[in-house]
Amino acid sequence: MFYRRAGILHTRYQDERQLWPFAFDRGLVATVLAILLVAPFAFDRIYLVTYLLPWIIWSSAALGLNLLMGGAGQVHLGYGAVMGIGAYASVHLLRAGIPLELALLAGGLASAAIGSLFGAAALRVKGLYLAMATLAMQYIVDFIISHFSIISGGSQATLQVPPVRFLGVSLASDAAAYYFALLICVGIVLFMLNVRRTSFGRALAAVREKDYAAAVIGVDSFRFKLVAFFVSSFVGGMVGCVMAVSYYRAVSPDQFHLDLSIQLVAMVIVGGLGSVLGSFFGAALILFAPIVLNHAVAFGADTFGVGISADLRAHLPLMLYGAMIVGFLLWEPLGLAKIYNNARNYFMVWPLRHNR
Amino acid sequence: MTPASAPHVRPAAPLSRHAPATDIALSCHGIERSFGGLRALKGVDLEVRQGQIFGLVGPNGSGKTTMVNVMTGFYPPNAGRVELFGADITRMAPHKVARCGVARTFQNLALFKGMSVLDNVLLGRHVHMRPSALASLFYWVWAEREELAHRRVVEEIIDFMQLQDIRDEPVEAIPMGLQKRVELARALVAQPRFLILDEPMAGMNQEEKEYIARFILDARDERDVTIFIIEHHMDVVTAICDEVVVLCYGEVIARGDPATAIAQPQVVKAYLGERAAARHAGTAS
Numbered sequence: 001m002f003y004r005r006a007g008i009l010h011t012r013y014q015d016e017r018q019l020w021p022f023a024f025d026r027g028l029v030a031t032v033l034a035i036l037l038v039a040p041f042a043f044d045r046i047y048l049v050t051y052l053l054p055w056i057i058w059s060s061a062a063l064g065l066n067l068l069m070g071g072a073g074q075v076h077l078g079y080g081a082v083m084g085i086g087a088y089a090s091v092h093l094l095r096a097g098i099p100l101e102l103a104l105l106a107g108g109l110a111s112a113a114i115g116s117l118f119g120a121a122a123l124r125v126k127g128l129y130l131a132m133a134t135l136a137m138q139y140i141v142d143f144i145i146s147h148f149s150i151i152s153g154g155s156q157a158t159l160q161v162p163p164v165r166f167l168g169v170s171l172a173s174d175a176a177a178y179y180f181a182l183l184i185c186v187g188i189v190l191f192m193l194n195v196r197r198t199s200f201g202r203a204l205a206a207v208r209e210k211d212y213a214a215a216v217i218g219v220d221s222f223r224f225k226l227v228a229f230f231v232s233s234f235v236g237g238m239v240g241c242v243m244a245v246s247y248y249r250a251v252s253p254d255q256f257h258l259d260l261s262i263q264l265v266a267m268v269i270v271g272g273l274g275s276v277l278g279s280f281f282g283a284a285l286i287l288f289a290p291i292v293l294n295h296a297v298a299f300g301a302d303t304f305g306v307g308i309s310a311d312l313r314a315h316l317p318l319m320l321y322g323a324m325i326v327g328f329l330l331w332e333p334l335g336l337a338k339i340y341n342n343a344r345n346y347f348m349v350w351p352l353r354h355n356r
Numbered sequence: 357m358t359p360a361s362a363p364h365v366r367p368a369a370p371l372s373r374h375a376p377a378t379d380i381a382l383s384c385h386g387i388e389r390s391f392g393g394l395r396a397l398k399g400v401d402l403e404v405r406q407g408q409i410f411g412l413v414g415p416n417g418s419g420k421t422t423m424v425n426v427m428t429g430f431y432p433p434n435a436g437r438v439e440l441f442g443a444d445i446t447r448m449a450p451h452k453v454a455r456c457g458v459a460r461t462f463q464n465l466a467l468f469k470g471m472s473v474l475d476n477v478l479l480g481r482h483v484h485m486r487p488s489a490l491a492s493l494f495y496w497v498w499a500e501r502e503e504l505a506h507r508r509v510v511e512e513i514i515d516f517m518q519l520q521d522i523r524d525e526p527v528e529a530i531p532m533g534l535q536k537r538v539e540l541a542r543a544l545v546a547q548p549r550f551l552i553l554d555e556p557m558a559g560m561n562q563e564e565k566e567y568i569a570r571f572i573l574d575a576r577d578e579r580d581v582t583i584f585i586i587e588h589h590m591d592v593v594t595a596i597c598d599e600v601v602v603l604c605y606g607e608v609i610a611r612g613d614p615a616t617a618i619a620q621p622q623v624v625k626a627y628l629g630e631r632a633a634a635r636h637a638g639t640a641s
Contacts, residue, residue, distance in 0.1 A: 013507045014500060194495035198503060199487035202479050206468055213466035216428065217546065218454035218483035231489045 003348045019193050036182060040175035053178050055283055057243050060185045062267040062279035063192050064235030069265070070274030071201060072228035073208030075131040078118070078138035079236055079264050084256030085141060086111040086237025087244040088151055091159055091251050100164045100171075104184075104241050111237025112230045114141075119229030123222060138258055146253040158252040161245050177246030184242050188235055192276045204228055270325055272335025281336035289324055293317035379406035380442070381550055381582040387426055387436035389419075396422045398606040399436070404550075404599075409576055409583045411593045411614060414603035415626055420586045421463060423603070424552055427584075428460055429453040440550060455483050459548035461539045463555045463586075467527045473538050474523040477513060480542035481506045510545055517541040517571060533564040540568070544575055551575065553585045557592060565589065569596055590618055602626070 003024045010016040020026045035042075039052055065079045076082075090107030094100060122133035145152050153159050164171050171177045195201035203224050206214035211221045244251045263286055271282020294317045301308050308316070332339045382404045389397040396419045404410040412420050425431040427438055429450040438446045440456055448456075459480075467476050485506060491499040514523055517537055522530055527538060536556060543551055553572070557565045569592055576583055587593050593600060594614045602610040602617055604626040610617040617623065625633040 013504050017503065017507075191489075191493045194499070195489070195492045198492045198495060198499045199478075199482060199485040199506075200489055200492045202471070202475055203482060203487050205471060205475075206479055206482075209468040209470065210466055212430065212450070213462070213468065215430075215450035216454055216460050216462075216466070217480055217542065218451050219479075220449075220451045227489065 003344065005348065017197055040178055045174060048178055049174055051288065053181060053247055054287060056181045056185045057239060057247055058267065058287055059280045059283040060188050060242065061236060061239040062264055062271065062283050063188050063276065064232050064239060065264050066268045066274065066279050067192065067195065067235065068228050068232035069268050071195065071208070072204040072225055074225055074228060076134045077131050077261050077265060078134040078141065080256045080258065080260030081138045081141035082111050082115045082233045082236040083240030083243065083260070084145060085114050086240035087251050087256065088145060090241035091161055091244050094162055094164055100166045100245065104238055107241040108234040108237040111240065112234035115233025115236070116226055116230040119226055123225050138261055142253065142257060152253050158250045160250050164245060171246060181242050181246045184238060189276060270328060270335055272337030275335065275337035277340065278335050278337030281340065285336065290317060290321050293320045381406045382427065383439045384427065385437045387423065388434045389422055389426055389431055390434060396606050397426065400608055402601050404582060404584055406582050407576065408598045409572065409585060409596050411597035411600035412584065412586045412603065413593055413600055413618065418603040419606040420603055421554060424460065424554055424586065428458060428552065457549035458552065459543035459546045460552035461543050461554060461556060463558065465535050465539055467535055467539055469528045471527060472524050473519060473527055476527055476538055477510050477541050477545055478506065480545035481510060483546055513541050513545040533560055540571060544579065548581055551581050551583050553583065555586055555588065557587060557589055565592060572596060594618065
């Protein structure tokens with residue numbers, strides 16, 4: 001009904017391979033983008049800075065990790081460290097007076113170089129062992145950042161980001177910082193969408209599914225795994241820079257600890273491995289479910305006059321949060337994106353039952 | 357199975373029409389390979405001429421698939437030498453062997469699940485494409501033209517293999533016989549010079565077998581590819597192969613013209629056992 005397949009007749013291959021063949025999807029994407037563009041004027045500052053901005057940034061980071069985990073099938077438990085490398089590299093360059101455009105790319109390159117160095121070592125093992133090797137990377141990078149004062153500026157230090165301009169616009173205002181993050185996010189989204197319809201994405205998928213079958217059609221598994229590490233780390237480094245510049249406006253070692261890595265892995269898995277849309281769903285769930293549940297529990301206790309103790313009031317949201325993640329994964333192991341897709345497929349032919 | 361039930365395919369064309377007899381596509385000399393204490397291949401020699409359909413047969417466990425894995429680089433041989441069109445490819449990594457113009461299908465399917473038939477066949481073009489992350493980022497200016505050019509080649513193979521109506525289906529959703537055909541399409545779309553088929557007709561009914569036999573003959577005649585085939589259906593082997601080698605416990609026990617080779621007493625014995633072979637010899641005489 002909403003998604004009209006009837007009347008869509010492709011006469012050229014490029015029409016068939018376009019990003020959103022359905023008019024409804026194109027409308028939906030345009031609407032969401034329009035809302036995101038007018039958000040600084042339409043919403044209160046507090047919503048922009050505490051909800052929308054982190055959602056955009058964490059989704060971008062989840063997308064970068066999703067290229068590696070969903071695209072090439074390699075687990076990475078040190079993605080927070082990768083982002084930390086990018087953030088520290090770019091902030092040091094910014095403090096040295098290098099413009100943000102260059103610092104952003106340099107941060108990405110620093111992450112990509114160090115990330116793929118670890119990757120080259122870690123990729124000699126697979127599966128759970130790879131997870132352990134990347135976890136080791138997280139701890140090594142954490143240690144180096146906090147113990148080398150030339151990087152962190154001292155063990156408890158916070159490095160302030162100087163006032164910066166991007167393409168001539170000062171990022172001092174919240175709106176400008178938000179648009180900067182949004183621009184990078186849109187770039188990453190377009191990249192991820194295009195990866196899936198090009199030979200690069202197909203080669204990664206081949207490596208993920210069956211490495212011997214990938215070899216037989218000429219795909220060098222090790223090389224593509226390494227390239228996936230490189231590109232994914234590059235994206236992570238750039239997002240680390242965005243996080244430092246437009247969200248924290250400073251860097252300190254505790255921003256990039258293991259909890260960030262775990263948060264991102266959770267976003268990718270709950271959202272849906274390999275799904276662009278899923279990264280946004282996953283980021284929203286992991287970031288906002290605790291806040292929403294907190295408010296809901298407090299509101300419920302107050303309205304219904306149930307006298308629950310302060311302890312329970314603090315812990316109940318956390319229990320519900322855990323149950324929610326387990327529940328979603330039991331309901332649909334392929335993640336929130338798959339749940340959305342099921343609904344979409346249902347409405348594709350509604351009120352009829354079958355697609356074909 | 358008796359020759360009477362052979363699929364209705366035309367007898368193999370004479371070799372001379374395709375290539376001069378001196379053109380060797382692939383040669384293996386003294387291939388040895390053991391796994392622990394088991395000597396899976398004991399000095400196998402074989403030569404495949406260009407334009408041939410070459411059969412490799414033998415009872416279960418005789419080392420046929422091991423031989424193919426040695427040829428494609430999956431199991432480096434302990435001794436011996438593999439040459440492809442005169443170039444040494446012994447101990448070359450599998451993905452490099454693929455770049456030398458060798459394509460192969462697997463005994464148990466090796467399609468990429470979660471992808472459509474079209475994407476699986478497109479992956480077969482990998483050796484001819486230049487995948488890069490930057491090209492993906494700037495898709496519209498950088499990758500689109502390449503994608504479309506290769507799409508045309510893929511569509512040609514999809515027509516050739518008659519897969520038009522399933523090109524958008526996920527590969528795990530289509531029947532086994534079609535999956536085998538998709539895998540053959542993925543191998544052919546790479547435009548290989550040498551195509552290895554590991555039991556392409558396993559588990560197929562008569563009609564599907566005839567289809568595949570027709571595709572194999574057409575591939576050889578129209579696409580100029582030398583074909584190396586492992587197959588258990590003797591009716592197919594005698595009908596389409598120009599030459600066979602019979603393996604038993606890692607040794608060559610017979611070779612030559614298919615009908616003569618598989619009728620030899622040592623081959624019948626390898627397949628049926630001593631007593632049955634004696635009975636067979638009795639009825640034959």
